[in-house]
Amino acid sequence: MTSGKRAVKAPQLDLDAILDDPNTRIVVCCGSGGVGKTTTAAALGLRAAERGRNVVVLTVDPARRLAQSMGLNSLDNTPRRITEVDGDGQLHAMMLDMKRTFDEIIEAHADPERAQQILTNPFYQSLSSSFSGTQEYMAMEKLGQLRRSGDWDLIIVDTPPSRSALDFLDAPERLGRFLDGRLIRILMAPAKAGGRSAFKILNAGFGLIAGALTKVLGAQVLKDIQTFVGALDALFGGFRQRAEQTYRLLQQPGTAFVVVATPERDAMREASYFVERLAEERMPLAGLVVNRVHRSPAPALSAARSTAAAEDLESRGEHELTAAVLRLHAGRMQLAAREHREQEHFTSAHPTVPISQVPAMSEDVHDLAGLRQIGELLTAR
Amino acid sequence: MSSRDTDWDGVRLHVVTGKGGTGKTTVAAALALALAAGGRKVLLVEVEGRQGIAQVFDLPPLPYEERKIAVAPGGGDVFALAIDPEEAMLDYLDMFYGLKRMGKTLTKMGVVDFATTIAPGMRDVLVTGKTSEAVRRKTKAGRRVYDAVVMDAPPTGRIARFLNVTQEVAGLARVGPVKAHADMVRSVMGSPETAVHFVTLLEEMPVQETLDGMAELRSVKLPVGGIFVNMVRSTDPALIGEVDHAELALGLKAAGLTDGKDATAIAEALAREVAEHASRTGLERRELEELVKTGARRYELPFLADGADLAGLYELAEAIRSQGAA
Numbered sequence: 001m002t003s004g005k006r007a008v009k010a011p012q013l014d015l016d017a018i019l020d021d022p023n024t025r026i027v028v029c030c031g032s033g034g035v036g037k038t039t040t041a042a043a044l045g046l047r048a049a050e051r052g053r054n055v056v057v058l059t060v061d062p063a064r065r066l067a068q069s070m071g072l073n074s075l076d077n078t079p080r081r082i083t084e085v086d087g088d089g090q091l092h093a094m095m096l097d098m099k100r101t102f103d104e105i106i107e108a109h110a111d112p113e114r115a116q117q118i119l120t121n122p123f124y125q126s127l128s129s130s131f132s133g134t135q136e137y138m139a140m141e142k143l144g145q146l147r148r149s150g151d152w153d154l155i156i157v158d159t160p161p162s163r164s165a166l167d168f169l170d171a172p173e174r175l176g177r178f179l180d181g182r183l184i185r186i187l188m189a190p191a192k193a194g195g196r197s198a199f200k201i202l203n204a205g206f207g208l209i210a211g212a213l214t215k216v217l218g219a220q221v222l223k224d225i226q227t228f229v230g231a232l233d234a235l236f237g238g239f240r241q242r243a244e245q246t247y248r249l250l251q252q253p254g255t256a257f258v259v260v261a262t263p264e265r266d267a268m269r270e271a272s273y274f275v276e277r278l279a280e281e282r283m284p285l286a287g288l289v290v291n292r293v294h295r296s297p298a299p300a301l302s303a304a305r306s307t308a309a310a311e312d313l314e315s316r317g318e319h320e321l322t323a324a325v326l327r328l329h330a331g332r333m334q335l336a337a338r339e340h341r342e343q344e345h346f347t348s349a350h351p352t353v354p355i356s357q358v359p360a361m362s363e364d365v366h367d368l369a370g371l372r373q374i375g376e377l378l379t380a381r
Numbered sequence: 382m383s384s385r386d387t388d389w390d391g392v393r394l395h396v397v398t399g400k401g402g403t404g405k406t407t408v409a410a411a412l413a414l415a416l417a418a419g420g421r422k423v424l425l426v427e428v429e430g431r432q433g434i435a436q437v438f439d440l441p442p443l444p445y446e447e448r449k450i451a452v453a454p455g456g457g458d459v460f461a462l463a464i465d466p467e468e469a470m471l472d473y474l475d476m477f478y479g480l481k482r483m484g485k486t487l488t489k490m491g492v493v494d495f496a497t498t499i500a501p502g503m504r505d506v507l508v509t510g511k512t513s514e515a516v517r518r519k520t521k522a523g524r525r526v527y528d529a530v531v532m533d534a535p536p537t538g539r540i541a542r543f544l545n546v547t548q549e550v551a552g553l554a555r556v557g558p559v560k561a562h563a564d565m566v567r568s569v570m571g572s573p574e575t576a577v578h579f580v581t582l583l584e585e586m587p588v589q590e591t592l593d594g595m596a597e598l599r600s601v602k603l604p605v606g607g608i609f610v611n612m613v614r615s616t617d618p619a620l621i622g623e624v625d626h627a628e629l630a631l632g633l634k635a636a637g638l639t640d641g642k643d644a645t646a647i648a649e650a651l652a653r654e655v656a657e658h659a660s661r662t663g664l665e666r667r668e669l670e671e672l673v674k675t676g677a678r679r680y681e682l683p684f685l686a687d688g689a690d691l692a693g694l695y696e697l698a699e700a701i702r703s704q705g706a707a
Contacts, residue, residue: 033401218557298650309636322632324617325651362661364585
């Protein structure tokens, strides 16, 4: 801290301005696991609604506590209205159900017979309820659906707790790579040609792949995959197109990405990575929210001075209580200093990224009042 | 396995899970160090491609290769492996089907991409499969290559699903080679040689997730291990109740901290700090009681004032050893 480098001060993130701007249509809260993304999303949603907007919060977090804090028993795949909202705005909340969302796409875009064929396919059933990747596609799909419905003037989403926090951005591309890939064409070839003629177009590539897949997966699995891919063929194009549309939507100025972190090394590192990735993808970044920041009510008394005074009192054998209080204070100041350094580190790498800090609270959020309070803290200037 | 009596003698695979932000990777690393202490050989594996182990040990990104990354107290080696599902897939093809040369073609054709990112459950089978292989691997003399394997596993919300691989691939493959492989992996995960440990903080959400995770593991008959309560701050008993402002002000004066001014303001500020602390301590106590009710073995790891740097890692390893977890 006493180094010659002058500390860069981050600009203040003005979230109220973002929430109040009628051009803001989507707010995406992203960050690593356990930093309070979902709570931040819900608090922003409530605040925007109470400032007059018609908001839906889409969460992927199955934690019941969040639903309960909004006065709902549980959340599901349909937006539910939260009634205790003050003011003229409206707040709805929903939780992504990826299997349900996937099923709905199939039902909406395939004729009943084909839909049935897909929905009962073992490979589909496994794919639609597995976590690896599907959640990201479905989060994108649902976001697109909500936006197209025109029912909301502001959509706030939190991102899936993926392995890599930006997996959802990669979803359309990965899907595209898969669908355009040779594998899918090879797998689809027999289904397309149908019946006996399939044998005619069996090329060397298919033989090789089929051989390997049969060896590894077994013949039944391969058959399931082929049937599934064949049946889904007609839907694939539209599916990918929509994912790409949503991706482009995210690049528009009406979208605001809010990166969420805690003042810990790992979370801040992840936040840095996010900020860089968003810039690469030309996604509009609003700023960084740093949750659970520790502050002291007595910041003027430094850790060093506090510790020295505690030692002094202890060596004299006087004022045990005061010594204990001073030790506690020194610990708090040290922690605050460490957190401050983590943030400085971030800001020196990304000096233009606005930051909003939310102080650590001793209790979790249990109700709308708690969410409202977080909203206040998020936007305090 | 050891001359030392530990709570997990006989366990070869330590799976470490926890909610995001609880310090799961740090605890897994410290546990590996603790298990290696005194001349043993431990493998620390990472399965989510985050390069968290490299960060914890302050190393450049780890390749898909078992390499020595640390020496434990009293001698003993910690090796690390960052399991990459694509590489594990090629490994698997080679090991079980002699299809190594074909790997390149398969990669180009998108088969590997498909299997590791799209095909449900395959990714998990591949990484748990590679881990099982390391657990079971033997030297020519018939001894295990690693005394223990520690896995930095996915977060609590996904752990049961991740380890219960048979169920995961059941939709994909009811019979066939993948199913057989998954069955083998599942038998390792469910054996008495495996323990799934939970890392938590004394906060509401992580504790709730720990309880849910334990129940979920039990329901699918996976072996629940211990609970590592991370970032525990010691509390001076004097600071739990209401502080006497006058007494505090006198003390501050005696310590020369009031700069000749009235001690009331600073005493009040500090008393507020104590009150916040006391309220958090009360909450922590309630959360601890929830953990006690599980009956699982608990270990308390100290809060590291300077963050989890390399020195901190050894401090945690010592705490793990002294409490008998390793």
